[in-house]
């Protein structure tokens with residue numbers, strides 16, 4: 001592609017022109033945003049509250065943690081649901097990146 005400011009030829013992955021510094025408008029996939037943090041919080045808080053904790057972790061790609069939270073709750077006949085739900089609440093307050101390391105917005 002070419003710089004729309006000065007016409008300098010640029011590599012396709014350039015985010016800015018090295019000649020004049022103007023942004024190309026290209027946004028690399030690598031820093032593209034991760035999953036929705038709103039969904040992460042909603043899945044954790046709401047589905048956790050009705051007895052299905054861990055869905056937020058599946059959503060964010062942390063399927064092992066999600067599976068533990070879900071299985072411990074179900075297999076204990078929800079006797080251990082509260083600690084799992086507290087774990088969930090702590091996670092939705094503190095976890096801000098998905099399992100790919102991308103920040104959730």
Ligand SMILES: [Zn+2]
Pocket residue numbers: 003004005006007008017018019020021022
């Ligand atoms: Zn330029």
